[in-house]
Amino acid sequence: MNSVILGGGATTPAGATAAETWRLLSEGYSAPRVPVPHPLGKRSYLYCAVPEKFVRTVGRQARLRRSGMLSLFGASAAFDALRDARVEVGPAFGARCALIYGVSSGGVQYTRRFYHEIVTQGASSASPLLFPETVFNAPASHLAALLGLNGKTYTVVGDSGVGLSAIQLGDELLALDPEVEYVLVVGTEEVDWLLPDAFAAWRLASKDGHCEVYGTRTGLVFGEGAGAVLLARQGQGPVVAQVHPGQSFFSRQDSRRVALEVLQRVLGADRPDAMVTSANGTDADAVEQEAFTRLNLAAPVYAYKPALGDALGAGSVLQAVFATLALRHQCLPGTLCAGDRCALVNRQTRSLALDRVLVSAIGFNQQVGALLLERTGSDAADARG
């Protein structure tokens, strides 16, 4: 294994593209918190929304006209990654590219609408237009159609570490299937009121839109959007040096041991120059931080979630995109709203000599994953954007 990330894309509350998002993150941007629409109860929640104008163009595609936001975000980020990689999309690409989607909550907006009809109006009123979009692999199907793909199209599901599982799967496809020349990995998430309300049941959701990482446990603020990376066996870009798809843990105490084990396995004898983490204002921050301490890691830590919200299914792919951009630009943004419990937190955007960036992800549903990206000679010569 050791595939190369040829390009990265993103559609986030900050920008329609990864480049725009990165520029704003580097300037200390924090996405505005807006109320989650369509509340079903008295509770209200704030989240980081992707402005509709960011996906207006991609939404004009005939195949996407009835699809949910999940599909629009994913397609938008995917096209951004393909542009970044400068690959020509055509029949030859369609025959040689596999597609892997990472999702967490799936099409929760359509799922809620569909089930609401069942509960309130009876099963005979359920809409046949909504149901297909509730299926987890609907976004992958739409994107495959837009790109003319006819090979392997997989959707993987999991918690906020699912993107790393998707990248691992992509890396494996490149290693195992000679017919596959590219793998497009997309992670995507949309927000419905049900999500923060469900997380509130576990006291994991922020009550006021404030998210402090490595400090007071505020709970997470939801975000939405998508990230995408295009993998290939060779080319210009950072190398996937190691990836762990996710190890399960069976208790909170167990999570500390598993996090240590996963990071140890991914790092081996290597030491990262920076770490892009999944810190989100929940208990997971302490687990991650403890593993860093026990491994004597001294690299600066960047956590994007206070700025853009936690976009679960998109979360770790976005981390991989930001790690790629950090290597490309030799720069690490400052982490917003960081508490004082982690001395490694990078608080101001700064230039750094970066050869290796670690991505770590700890999900709420008992999974820990990690990814180590390495800058190569050709990547160092890359002066893009």
Place this chain on the structure above:
Amino acid sequence: MVAVKRKRRVFVTGMGVVSPLGPDVPATERALLAAKDAVSEVTFFDVSKTRCKTAGQVEDAWLSEAMPRSRKANRLHRSARMVTLAVREALNGAGAARPERLVIATSSGGMSNGETYYRELLRSVSRRRFAEYVANYTPQKPVLDALEEVRLRVPVQILTNACSSGANAIGHAFELVRGGLCGCVLCGGYDPLAELVFVGFDSLQASTPEKIRPFDRGRTGLVLGEGAAVLVLEDETSALARGAEPLAELVGYGAATDTFHLTQPDPSGIGIKLAMERALATAGVDPGNVDYINCHGTATALNDATEGAAISALFPHRVAASSTKSMMGHALGGAGAIEAAVCVLALREQFLPPNLHFREPDPGWTFEIVANEARPAAMEYALSNSIGFGGVNASLLFRR
């Protein structure tokens, strides 16, 4: 980076199944041989306002055996019990196998917990059990519960490719072992019945109020099912070194995407034909050598027409084919794995599984439906097809 060139033989050394046909492999085999119709009136939720009122259902009594009684076990979703039963039976059957990974599939996970949560939310009742519903709702949770129950700690990949998920999971596990990235992988799929999904298929008028009749000229649609199946795939060297007795060899896997429509397969059959061709090419097996096809065969007009056209175009001989969904319904994310297990049983015991409620084929099809009864047959190769929403297609080729 270069693609792995070395190819290892991949054996099935363990298998576990829980389905409407039975709680384990022996019961499943007996039911297949007896052509048991395991479709019955749905009891888990209200079906008074749906056209279709039947499904294949796993008996709760079987699931109670999965875990010892405890407060924690009582809170788990029934699908966690299905996966536990299947994983445990597979591991017990495989003896001293040491899986390095679990690749498993689902399409709806613990959906019924989400449904209960939503109904209670609308009724504004106490939020006391919300945390429990939420915790057990996610598709990965039943899998992690099962791993915890059997005390197996391995990395997990969970595929959710609609109705071809189970075959895709086994296919990826096959490629991991064949390419030497793993020596032993647990793989399979699961899905429990859920009201939202049941109503969804009903709203599409894909499900039938009548008997499910795959490949029958008068077919009227599918019925849903549920269950789980798990295989232990192991490379030849490690399987033989520990004296394992292979149940079958997995020799080919093909996957293809057809981008015709989100819910309808390309009528030409190009998607599933390509998947079958790729599975056969992986194995280097001529279509004429295939003895049996366990079809996707949902009994919808479009699916069977598409698959029938593809099989007729690819296979030069009158290959035997059946859809065992006619016996137990369509278990969605679990179906590809359950049907892979059926192929392994058919090869091992040398019989053709039946296609129930069959009367008359569509004109133009050149394959033979194993109508209504199982029958003995000398078989070397069996192919299992899966077709899913989103245009996903997968084929697995097993050898005796």
